[in-house]
Amino acid sequence: MTSFSQNASSGHAGHGAMPKFQLALGTAFDAQGRLWVVGLDESQRLFVQHTQKNDLAFWDSPQVLDTGGEQISADGENRPKLAFGPNHWAVISYTQPLDKPYTGRIRMLRSQDDGQNFSAPFTVHADKQVITHRFESIAFDNAGVLHVVWIDKRDQPAKNSGQLYEGAAIYQVSSKDGGETFGPDTKVADHSCECCRIALLENKQAQMVAMWRHVFGEDTRDHAFANLSGPVNQIQRSSFDDWHIKACPHHGPGLALASKNGAFHAVWFGIRSGTKQLEDAVAGVRYARLDNHGAPVLGSLRLLPDSKAEHADVAAWGDSVVVVWRSFADNTTRLKTWTSLDGGRTFLLKTLDETNGQNDHPRLAQQGTRLVVVWRTMKGVQLHEIQL
Amino acid sequence: MKFNFELLKRTLGVGLIGLLFMGSFTPITSLAHEHVDSNLPTDVKPWDEGTWKQMRLNGPRPAAYLFTTSYCSTCVEAFETIRSHVLKIYSSKEAAPSLTVVMMDVSGLKAQRHAAHFQGLNSLYSFEGYEPAVRASVDPNWPEVTPYIVLVDAKGKLQNILGQPSQRNLIKWIP
Numbered sequence: 001m002t003s004f005s006q007n008a009s010s011g012h013a014g015h016g017a018m019p020k021f022q023l024a025l026g027t028a029f030d031a032q033g034r035l036w037v038v039g040l041d042e043s044q045r046l047f048v049q050h051t052q053k054n055d056l057a058f059w060d061s062p063q064v065l066d067t068g069g070e071q072i073s074a075d076g077e078n079r080p081k082l083a084f085g086p087n088h089w090a091v092i093s094y095t096q097p098l099d100k101p102y103t104g105r106i107r108m109l110r111s112q113d114d115g116q117n118f119s120a121p122f123t124v125h126a127d128k129q130v131i132t133h134r135f136e137s138i139a140f141d142n143a144g145v146l147h148v149v150w151i152d153k154r155d156q157p158a159k160n161s162g163q164l165y166e167g168a169a170i171y172q173v174s175s176k177d178g179g180e181t182f183g184p185d186t187k188v189a190d191h192s193c194e195c196c197r198i199a200l201l202e203n204k205q206a207q208m209v210a211m212w213r214h215v216f217g218e219d220t221r222d223h224a225f226a227n228l229s230g231p232v233n234q235i236q237r238s239s240f241d242d243w244h245i246k247a248c249p250h251h252g253p254g255l256a257l258a259s260k261n262g263a264f265h266a267v268w269f270g271i272r273s274g275t276k277q278l279e280d281a282v283a284g285v286r287y288a289r290l291d292n293h294g295a296p297v298l299g300s301l302r303l304l305p306d307s308k309a310e311h312a313d314v315a316a317w318g319d320s321v322v323v324v325w326r327s328f329a330d331n332t333t334r335l336k337t338w339t340s341l342d343g344g345r346t347f348l349l350k351t352l353d354e355t356n357g358q359n360d361h362p363r364l365a366q367q368g369t370r371l372v373v374v375w376r377t378m379k380g381v382q383l384h385e386i387q388l
Numbered sequence: 389m390k391f392n393f394e395l396l397k398r399t400l401g402v403g404l405i406g407l408l409f410m411g412s413f414t415p416i417t418s419l420a421h422e423h424v425d426s427n428l429p430t431d432v433k434p435w436d437e438g439t440w441k442q443m444r445l446n447g448p449r450p451a452a453y454l455f456t457t458s459y460c461s462t463c464v465e466a467f468e469t470i471r472s473h474v475l476k477i478y479s480s481k482e483a484a485p486s487l488t489v490v491m492m493d494v495s496g497l498k499a500q501r502h503a504a505h506f507q508g509l510n511s512l513y514s515f516e517g518y519e520p521a522v523r524a525s526v527d528p529n530w531p532e533v534t535p536y537i538v539l540v541d542a543k544g545k546l547q548n549i550l551g552q553p554s555q556r557n558l559i560k561w562i563p
Contacts, residue, residue, distance in 0.1 A: 020495055101458065101504075102459065134459070195461065247552070248462050248533065248534050249532075250459075250533065328523075
């Protein structure tokens with residue numbers, strides 16, 4: 001632990017040429033019950049590491065993956081991710097920032113042997129312009145189809161065209177062979193916000209759905225929801241904070257399947273006021289249940305009991321719902337949970353952990369009733385198992 | 389169904405430590421040789437938990453501080469809006485207010501390269517240390533949203549702005 005902290009801190013010691021240590025991790029369970037993490041080490045190399053089967057106490061050795069030295073985004077909302085499919089498939093994705101600012105491409109490594117070996121990275125989308133392709137999310141559906149969604153700026157009008165286009169767009173591709181080949185890039189919706197993660201999961205009807213921060217009208221940054229198999233721009237507004245701002249909130253939503261009282265549990269950050277003056281606004285992370293179309297269920301909206309809450313994630317199983325987030329106060333960042341046993345009607349607040357150093361956003365990894373909070377700090381990767 | 393909050397706290401320790409010691413920490417060499425616009429500030433100064441206090445006491449007035457990240461695509465417009473206002477009022481560069489950009493997520497040459505967006509800036513900083521504490525030292529109510537702007541007028545009065553500054557903000561800052 002001490003060695004990790006000392007080594008990691010060297011990333012900050014040499015101000016100037018030294019890059020900052022990027023802590024953002026992706027995490028997932030594989031079919032064997034092993035918890036995996038993917039991220040960058042202190043030398044900015046992509047690595048994966050997993051626990052032993054059904055035992056969070058023991059980790060196998062980390063595996064550094066060959067990405068040819070390309071840059072990898074692993075900060076804040078833009079983190080490497082991994083997903084496991086059928087046929088021993090595993091994939092890792094990340095955004096590779098390009099030299100031109102705000103540009104990037106979605107890269108992927110694939111495995112056909114449960115993550116023992118990974119391919120060289122390749123680009124997922126057909127569009128090869130040096131523009132924004134960033135903030136991807138990935139998931140396999142129950143039929144084994146791999147889905148990738150991301151934020152894309154190919155529809156931006158030329159700078160001197162005089163045309164206005166708010167935000168960016170959400171695009172998607174899918175693969176039926178574990179990432180070996182992909183279908184065409186297709187647009188989900190215009191006018192997404194530009195720098196927030198996208199929530200992606202399969203609904204009860206075995207269709208992929210996504211929720212993201214969206215620009216409604218000229219500058220209202222709320223959230224949109226769409227069925228990825230639906231027509232372009234068929235979206236449902238999921239939040240009504242009416243946050244008028246032309247900015248980058250860097251807070252994407254979290255989404256989980258609900259068993260009743262709605263179809264989904266959702267969490268997001270927003271400032272509910274319509275004013276830019278912070279002192280007048282009600283900023284915070286909110287929770288609501290959404291119906292099958294992504295519309296909020298009447299009476300389910302709640303403000304998390306923490307005015308400093310940031311970067312929340314949510315998971316659910318049966319009537320149990322867990323919301324996790326980080327919160328900074330008194331020079332300490334705390335890891336907190338809000339749990340419900342009645343489908344999101346009432347919640348209990350707990351503090352799980354704390355740190356006085358740099359830390360990642362907390363993430364939830366779930367496999368059925370197994371739920372683990374994964375939080376990377378300068379001390380290492382902290383795991384908190386919550387038994388549902 | 390019942391929650392059991394007997395937390396099985398585990399730390400991914402040994403393996404990760406092994407990984408971290410597998411290679412020494414080295415800067416990205418390609419950046420070290422990269423051309424950087426000679427019109428930009430030649431150094432990237434550290435902005436830590438004490439910097440804002442010093443700026444408030446001893447910093448230039450009037451001044452504008454734009455806090456941004458390398459992925460904040462709406463920040464360029466905010467800077468341009470501020471700079472356009474300054475250019476309308478001041479004809480002499482020497483007399484113009486100080487325009488400072490503070491990068492929150494990157495430092496060194498990465499920050500300097502990114503600053504190419506902010507033509508006309510006078511000082512470039514990057515966050516150093518424990519990010520939430522540095523952020524809170526500027527404003528404890530600042531959520532992790534950018535652009536975050538502080539306009540300091542000639543008398544030292546502050547305007548804290550999330551998002552794009554309005555004309556009202558700018559006129560109040562420099563009439």
